[in-house]
Amino acid sequence: MEYLPSKQAYVFKGPLTRRLTAEQFCDAITTLGDQWPRMPATIELDFSAGNLLGELKQPQWIWTLEPEEVGRTREQQNVEKREAEAAKKKADADKKKADDLRKVADPLNESEEPKPAPPPPPEKKPEEPKNALKPWDRHKVVFMKTIELDKVPNEAYVAIAASQSSNLLVNGKQAGRIMADGTRSGRIAIYDVKAQLIAGRNAIAIDVASHTEKQGLTEQEADQFLASRNHVNSINGVAFYLRATIAGANPIELVSDESWRVRRAPEDGWPKRTIEPKEWFPAVKLPAELTPIDEGPALPPVRRKDFSNEPIDLGPTIKAAAATAAQTGHIRASLQGADPLMLALDRPNREQVITTRLTAATTIQALELTNGTALDNRLKQVSQRLLPLATKDAGAFIDDIYQHSLSRKPSEAEKQVALEMIGSTPKAEGVADFLWAIAMLPEFQLIN
Secondary structure, three states: OOOOOOOOOOOOOOOOOEEOOHHHHHHHHHHHHOOOOOOOOOOOOOOOHHHOOOOOOOOOOEEOOOOHHHHHHHHHHHHHHHHHHHHHHHHHHHHHHHHHHHHHHOOOOOOOOOOOOOOOOOOOOOOOOOOOOOOOOOOEEEEEEEEEEOOOOOEEEEEEEEOOOEEEEEOOEEOEEEEEOHHHOOOEEEEEOOOOOOOEEEEEEEEEEOOEOOOOOOHHHHHHOHHHHOEOOOOOOEEEEEEEEOOOOOOEEEEOOOOOEEEEOOOOOHHHOOOOOOOOEEOEEOOOOOOOEEOHHHOOOOOOOOHHHOOEEOOOHHHHHHHHHHOOOOOOHHHOOOOHHHHHOOOOOOOOOOOOOOOOOOHHHHHHHHHOHHHHHHHHHHHHHHHHHHHHOHHHHHHHHHHHHHOOOOOHHHHHHHHHHHOOOOOHHHHHHHHHHHHOOHHHHEEO
16 A cells, blocks of 8 residues: 655644653652652562662571470470469468568567468369460470671661561560561561660560461361461471661671571570570571471461462562662652552552543542642651751742752742741741642643
8 A cells, every 4th residue: 555645744843741640749749858758568579670779688598407396395394484483473472461461460479370371272274175275386486696786777677588477576675567468467577676776786586486377267167177276387487687777887787597596485584685595506597499388378278269278488578578678768659559649640550551641630639739638748747857948048948949849940929929938937837838839830740
């Protein structure tokens, strides 16, 4: 077919104008105060791709060669010891109470010394159901390591992956979990440990449950599937990654390896240890071809006939979790969950495919930009950070905001209005109002 060119010549009339996307708008607001989210919405994003984070130390999967029966026996001894100590404490308290009552009744001690009362008969413990877990059936497998820090870090995050439920203690204090993978029963988690770390020696301890189990069993199901209540995975393991940043120094990394110490059901008081206990065994590294498996989802009874009942291979998960712990800050809005502001600005969801976005603002967008709490909260946070700059030199502050957000300096009229909004004595509310006025300008929201 012969090509027939159009008789009317094409005339370029300039680039098309379009509105910032929801994610771009939120990122633009964030850049004003440089207060980026610390974490993405999921820990399955591998920020180490393309070597963007440099050479990260890779944690090793570790476990213990100490027999499980040793842990059960030691835990039983620990329980018996705690019960004996509690009974002695109660007996001492009862004796003191009786002595105090005798002194009140006979202050001159003229009566004969009372004979000790016969010990009360032992209390009959209620009969346990046959499917009950004894205290020593489940015990902690505790891993410990110390790290020296010259200063308190500016930021410090930890990533942990384990085949069973796990817990993190730093210097004997519970670390704050800030994110966990809900699809894997929280087996993968990230902690913020800045508040627990100190200058000098720091003791890191991870306690991992010795068993896994099927969640949500009814009493009848527990009777029928006893193995699901106390199940030992075929491959157990834990992996750990710590990244701490100190101003003026290279990031500090600590990973799980064979230098860690481990003990099943350690004696009471282990959280207070400040050095690696030499009597504990060294951790062992899992062979490269073996990676931990969480078999809990696959234990009977099987209620769903899909992938959720398959054992979960945790092997590849720690790399992405460690990279997430290392990539703190500068998390863009596209990696965050949608809030009312982004939803109003037409952020798409996974169930909808949107090839175009309207240039004209909708009513819901106008309402959200005017009265919405999401944008208001963002601007308040930014204004608190920028208030010292506005207080120091309001004129220079206004020039910087215009240059940063609109790539130009303000006109005299614009600068005068901005000074009136901020006030002679700048306050956070006035700075927030000024930033909101900038964000509502067509120059800010529309691009060519």
